[in-house]
Amino acid sequence: MNLLLLGVLLAFVAVAYQLGLKKSRQLAGKGNSSVSLHSRPGYYGALVAIWCGIPAFIILILWNALEPVLLHQAVFNQVPSSILSGLDEASRTVLLDRVQAIASGFGVTDQPQAYELKAAEQYAQMAKIGDYAKFAVVICVAMAGLIFAQKRINQKYRARNGVEKVIRIGLALCSGVAILTTIGIVMSMLSEALHFFHFVSPAAFFFGTEWNPGFSTTGNAEGSYGLLPLLWGTLMVSAIALLVAIPVGLMIAIYLAEYASPRLRAWAKPTIEILAGIPTIVYGVFAMMVVGPFFKYLGDQVGVEINATSALTAGFVMGVMIIPFVSSLSDDIITQVPRALRDGSLGLGATKSETIRQVVLPAALPGITGAFLLAVSRAVGETMIVVLAAGNSPLLHVNPLEAVSTVTVTIVKQLTGDTDFASPQALVAFALGLTLFVITLGLNIVALYIVRKYREQYE
Incomplete structure (x- = not known):
């Protein structure tokens, strides 16, 4: 009906x-x-x-x-x-x-x-x-x-005024829905996280160096709930991903914006951006079945022990996934630099490469920096790749060739299976999610601040 x-x-x-x-x-x-x-x-x-x-x-x-x-x-x-x-x-x-x-x-x-x-x-x-x-x-x-x-x-x-008023109200309602959804997510995580901190002190959680939660039927917090091993694993995997994505993505953006012909750019850019549309679970399976064994084989050839599931494997594949994110944003920013700046530099005798290094990139640097920080937040919040390729080993070490565990992997682990959601073993996932939310929110705020403060306005 x-x-x-x-x-x-x-x-x-x-x-x-x-x-x-x-x-x-x-x-x-x-x-x-x-x-x-x-x-x-x-x-x-x-x-x-x-x-x-x-x-x-x-x-x-x-x-x-x-x-x-x-x-x-x-x-x-x-x-x-x-x-x-x-x-x-x-x-x-x-x-x-x-x-x-x-x-x-x-x-x-x-x-x-x-x-x-x-x-x-x-x-x-x-x-x-x-x-x-x-x-x-x-x-x-x-x-x-x-x-x-x-x-x-x-x-x-005045029909136009009435229609535009309705449109403004509709847009305001849509904005309100987005804002209220964000507030609802934060409040739900915050309430459950505060419930978790009744079992485990915030100091033991945020500054603990051991992650070994114990599962019990009494509802008490047994074991260790230290965040630092998970946070370090997240930062290690994200750093490797950025070491792959930022140089490659920026070089792709420079080539497409400054060197590629319009015909090549017309098909190359959409082809690269297809990488962003591949589901992350596909990247995870690719990392687990292809990239991990390949790195292990290379390590055996040079006498270095590399685990098939490691921070290197997860970070490398995650970096490949982020490449179109970095390249697309950087390309859009570089192409917005006025042609007059390039012509002025070339007219003074500079070569094309010197113009790119000394004129175009400095003019586009605030926007590119913002794109990099947004890529960091994307890497920090990635889940499926690290679930399959990082190894799930919550240990505090600095070797990227060994298995690690991240915040997102631990959230998935704590909330799957036959779990009592009122127990600290499940509530810790909300504390981890709130921590991850604060980190990504801070990165996004810093990126927006840099873009707005140092953005160049051209006519």
């Missing part, structure tokens, strides 16, 4: 737009009888469509939100109070599922009780009446909005 109603409502909106457009054109007239309208005809059509659609959509959303509450209450009204008082929340949910199954005609596996049959009959009757009432109310509201907006159309009506 909802899909049918939504389709009918969209058809009404389309008709409303055409009616508003037609009336505005009739008011404008043609030839010697033409008059000037405040707004273009399309704005009048859009305004009628808005009045027809938005109130009806709001009614539909509110109805769908309140209807289940009323139906559930109708079901509970048919259940004897002596039985209802003995049901907890989970049992009430089971009862609702049984009543809905009976009302839908599928039935239940055992013999339903008399009150369940009565509740299912009441549920089906109210749901049917509610569907018809919802359809009638929503369509009536849409028609009322259409008629109201049609009557307001005249030569002096």
Whole structure:
């Protein structure tokens, strides 16, 4: 019913737009009888469509939100109070599922009780009446909005202002959703992290050098929950990734922006950016099955022991993944440097390479630095590659040829399996996630600050 109603409502909106457009054109007239309208005809059509659609959509959303509450209450009204008082929340949910199954005609596996049959009959009757009432109310509201907006159309009506106001409100609501989502994520992680710190002190967590969480059935924090080995592994893998991605990505950007022909650039840049669209799990499998064994083979040839799963393997493949991220941002920034700066340098006798080193790159350096910092935040938050290729060894060492563990790997490990989410062994994942969030947020803030403070404005 909802899909049918939504389709009918969209058809009404389309008709409303055409009616508003037609009336505005009739008011404008043609030839010697033409008059000037405040707004273009399309704005009048859009305004009628808005009045027809938005109130009806709001009614539909509110109805769908309140209807289940009323139906559930109708079901509970048919259940004897002596039985209802003995049901907890989970049992009430089971009862609702049984009543809905009976009302839908599928039935239940055992013999339903008399009150369940009565509740299912009441549920089906109210749901049917509610569907018809919802359809009638929503369509009536849409028609009322259409008629109201049609009557307001005249030569002096500021339709454009009304449409732009609705658009601004819509954009503000979208921004609010994004902001509230971020706040919700932070608050959820913060509340669970504070719960974790009731078991483990913040000092032991942030400055501990050993990670060995113990699993117990008593709910107590047994073992060691030191963050430093995980944080060091994250920084080591990220540093290797940046050592791969930044030089290669920057050289690609310089070549595409300064040396490549337009024809070569037209197909080379999209081809490189395909790397950014490959799922990270594919990179992880590639690192585990190809890159890791290849590095181990090279190490055997030169007499150096290299683990197939190590910080080097994970960092190298992660760097390959970040290359299009660095190259694309740097290329866009380099191409924004005005041509006049290049021509002035070449006119003074500088070579092309000298112009790039001494003019183009310094002019684009703030934006390139911001791109590098954004790449750092991308590397710090990577999960699947390090899960498969880093080795999951939470030890504090400086050898990139050995296995390490990162914050993201540990979050995955602590939240998988048969885990009690109220135990410190699971709550520690939220503390790790909050720490990672603060790190990436700080890197993004620094990147935006550098770009805004040192950005060059050219005409």
